[in-house]
Amino acid sequence: MGKRKLIAALDVDSLDKALSLVDQLASHVGMFKVGMELYNAAGPEVVRQIRRRGGRVFLDLKLHDIPTTVARTTRVLTRLGVSILNIHAGGGLAMMQAAASAVQDEAAVQGIEPPQVIAVTVLTSMDEITLNTQLNIPGTVEEQVLRWTKLAQQAGLHGVVCSPLEIKTIRETCGPNFTIVTPGIRPAGSEKNDQRRVMTPAEAVKLGATYLVVGRPITAAENPAEAARAIVKEIESI
Ligand code: C5P
Numbered sequence: 148m149g150k151r152k153l154i155a156a157l158d159v160d161s162l163d164k165a166l167s168l169v170d171q172l173a174s175h176v177g178m179f180k181v182g183m184e185l186y187n188a189a190g191p192e193v194v195r196q197i198r199r200r201g202g203r204v205f206l207d208l209k210l211h212d213i214p215t216t217v218a219r220t221t222r223v224l225t226r227l228g229v230s231i232l233n234i235h236a237g238g239g240l241a242m243m244q245a246a247a248s249a250v251q252d253e254a255a256v257q258g259i260e261p262p263q264v265i266a267v268t269v270l271t272s273m274d275e276i277t278l279n280t281q282l283n284i285p286g287t288v289e290e291q292v293l294r295w296t297k298l299a300q301q302a303g304l305h306g307v308v309c310s311p312l313e314i315k316t317i318r319e320t321c322g323p324n325f326t327i328v329t330p331g332i333r334p335a336g337s338e339k340n341d342q343r344r345v346m347t348p349a350e351a352v353k354l355g356a357t358y359l360v361v362g363r364p365i366t367a368a369e370n371p372a373e374a375a376r377a378i379v380k381e382i383e384s385i
Contacts, residue, residue, distance in 0.1 A: 149382035151177040152352065153375060154205055154328070156362035158182060162189040162196065168366060169197055175375035178203040178230060180360055194227045203230040205328070205360075207308075209267050211235035214245035221246045221264065222253040229262045231328070231358075233308060236266040236295035243302030263326055265306040266299035268292045271331065271344075289313065296321060306357065311346035318355030330360040334378055337364045348381045 155176045157165045165185055172179075179202050181193055186208060194204050206229045210217050217234060224232050234246050246264050254261035269278065269292050278284045284291055296307050296317055306326025309317055314327055333345040340363050348359055361378060368374035 149379040150175065152356075152358055152382055153348075153379055154178040154180050154358050154360045155365050155371075155375065156180040156182065156207075156330070156360050157185055157193075158362050158366065160184055160188045162193050165189065165193050166196055166200075168371060169200055169202055171371050172365070172375055173200055173202055175372050175379065176365075178205050178358070180205045180207050180362075182207040183209070191227055194229060198228045205229070205231040205233075205358075206262075207233055209233055209235055210246070211238045212242075214238075214242045217242050218245040218249035221249045225250045225253040225259075225262055226257060228259065230260075231263045231265060231326075233265045233267050234304075236268050236299050236307075240298055240302050243299055243304055247303040263305035265308060265326055265328060266295065266304050267308050268295040268299075271310045289316070293317070293320065300325065308360075310344060311351050311354070311356070312344055314351060314354040314356050326357045327355060328358045328360060329356040330362075332359045332361050332364075334364055334374075334381060348378050349385050352382050353385055 153176045155172050157168055157179050159165050179197055181204055197204050206224055210220055250261045250264055269288050275288050292313055299307055300321050308328045311329050311331050317327055329351050331342045331345050332348055332351055333339055335347050339345055351359055365371050365374045
């Protein structure tokens with residue numbers, strides 16, 4: 148079902164604004180993305196409130212710290228009942244392995260479904276020159292995305308967040324069960340906003356995306372529920 152694939156990004160700065168969107172969208176999307184802006188404004192309560200309303204949560208906090216700290220944090224987030232959480236592949240194999248095993252262990256202790264842990268690789272705001280000259284990472288962005296994606300898979304993570312342009316290669320490299328979460332999605336004819344390289348929902352799903360993250364085309368629409376419904380219809384038409 149197309150609805151399961153659609154994640155609405157709640158990029159707002161208060162609990163009230165977030166819950167107003169959740170109430171409008173609950174029956175039209177499969178999951179809600181809570182990012183660092185909303186989480187830092189409203190705290191874990193926003194996740195609890197979405198869960199109480201029956202919503203699933205992708206907690207996009209992009210954790211990156213020493214393995215013990217990240218593992219302990221993923222335990223806390225697992226207890227909140229999130230469905231997906233993410234960590235930086237740049238934290239290395241040991242950090243990713245520690246997170247992967249901590250969520251499995253904590254979910255077993257709690258008797259709940261473990262969240263999927265996915266990796267953030269090279270942020271789309273990073274270009275090749277910055278990667279090469281400031282971070283001293285050689286090669287192209289695409290090569291580094293693939294290196295980190297393979298490392299994430301080796302660490303036992305469930306998938307990655309990646310740009311629409313990387314879906315095809317990652318799907319081919321990592322196999323059919325690897326979770327690919329893709330932002331930068333714009334339905335035909337909608338505003339690009341600050342997204343430079345965009346793809347339509349149908350194109351991204353055809354290339355192999357598991358989940359699509361859509362923010363402003365839904366949240367800034369006059370009728371967010373209608374905007375979400377149109378995207379689901381497009382996904383289901385392919
Ligand atoms: O409003 P829009 O659809 O552009 O929102 C996309 C969401 O996905 C935002 O929450 C943004 O932070 C996130 N994101 C992104 N590009 C990335 C990684 C995350 O747009 N490379």
